[in-house]
Amino acid sequence: MLALAKSPETAAMNQLREKNNLSTTARWALSSAFAATGKSEIAKQIINGAPTAIQTYRELSYTYGSELRDQAMILENLVLTGNSNAAIQVAQEVSQKLSSGSWYGTQSVAYGLMAMAKFAGKNQLGGEFSFTYNHNGKGNTLKSTAAIAQVTLPAKSATNSFSIKNNGKTPLFVRLILRGQPVVGQLNDKAVASNLNMSVQYKTTKGAPLDPARLTQGTDFIAEITISNPGSLGKKL
Template sequence: QKASKEWRLNKGYHNDFAQAYRLYTLALAGSPDMASMNRLRETTGISNESKLRLAAAYALAGQKQAAQTLFNQSKIDETNQNHYYYYGSPERNKAMALETLLLTGNKQRAFKMATDLAKNMASDQWMSTQTTAYCLYAMSKFAQQNGGKGVEVTYSLNGKSQTITTAKSLANRNLDIKNGSNSITIKNTKSNTLYVRVLTSGILPIGQEKAMQSKLYTNLVFKNRSGAQVNVSKIAQGTEFIAEITIRNQTNERVENLALTQIIPSGFEIVNTRFTDFGSFGNNVADHIDIRDDRTNFYFGLKANESRTFRVLLNASYLGNYYLPGMQAEAMYDNTYAARTLGQWVEVVKE
């Protein structure tokens, strides 16, 4: 409440959305700040995202007419990429709009919005975690108001029958499939409409990864402390060497929230010098660095056409053959930025 009363518009940071969400949260908690809500509504130039959140706040506060007026002033399909701080997207805006329609009692418009949103969610279209979470949240609210009264289903997988009976509007089961052809038969024994999806997932066999580069260039080389390249396909036990990882933004736009992961084989060990007298090795610059037993994660942003190099100190510790996975990099909220490299087999041998 103190923050909402002290808020002032900062167009550089587009903080009107932060204020709208703050006011929505207060209203959701049963303590609406009507004065701050009215002040934000009268502020010129607030974003569509802000209008949708503020409309929901008014609806929660019982001011449905004000909520409907704000809702009518917004554009559902619009997203402003300048509001990157808040991870907006057209689908997230639709989810926020669906919640507002439910709160204001617009059942007919809510049903159409939910149908459109469901099509987007069921497609192969990529969604960020923020968009996915809000879509699921809004659809769960829609299901609470309009969902069926439970599920009663019988299904047969490869001749083996099972029954599902639940009062909930959602049920899922793991299917044990076999190599080759499989068949499944499903029968809905209730009078409601049932929507069925069969989802499959898997992991490619070792050595069959798919290398790709989209808007990002990545490269990994291994060197000794003198800077000479090291061949890790066969390396002597006890050798200390450096993994030098380079990543470059190949676009003319800045990209934020990049995550780069390099997993090491179990025969290597990461030499973490941050807690020793040697200090942090490599002087790596990132927003956050997460060093674990089997991998190093870097989180950072890159300016247009900027390159950055990270160095990780390693030791070939255990004799044997091991698989070195490829490097992975991606923008966590923009799937058009991604890169993967191929892995390789390595061998640690006696000196």
């Protein structure tokens, strides 16, 4: 905070820099502090060899940290130090977490949004961008001044090939969206649960257990549906 306010405690920062037992997050945070004061070379030395991947965790007290918050701090550092290639990868991971629907604390979401805003500000579109794509041997070039360009690619066979080349200096982010309807039995009708568990009990109108496979048309029955959140923050619905 002091570094961002242009009043850095340089002596304390240098003392912290000499410690060999700093956590990964602390290294990235200290590096950002040096970068904010214009000491980019020192900032890069501190994070030399530091990982950008953070194991999933939730801290429900003290610093209220999470892997999203820590990766957002890393992304902010990569933007500050001008490491564009690494920043793109981390930005994609942060974006996926923000849009995943998973629960994150206010601090984590705020860090994530601020880091993405700084990343986007550093990679603003400048006029026209152009790229060439090749689909199953057929090449096409597309130019646009909009933020997003969409191309519909028909998939008429089981095997398809696709490649893309950026013709300009503006970074491109490619997303492949597949749409279709699976044939009957393709998914093996497996039950899938994501962050929620659901159980169903079938009973007669008098409360006795009932096998749904033996139901005949017109039979009255009761279906008791229980939905629960297996996470530590969830409540039974």
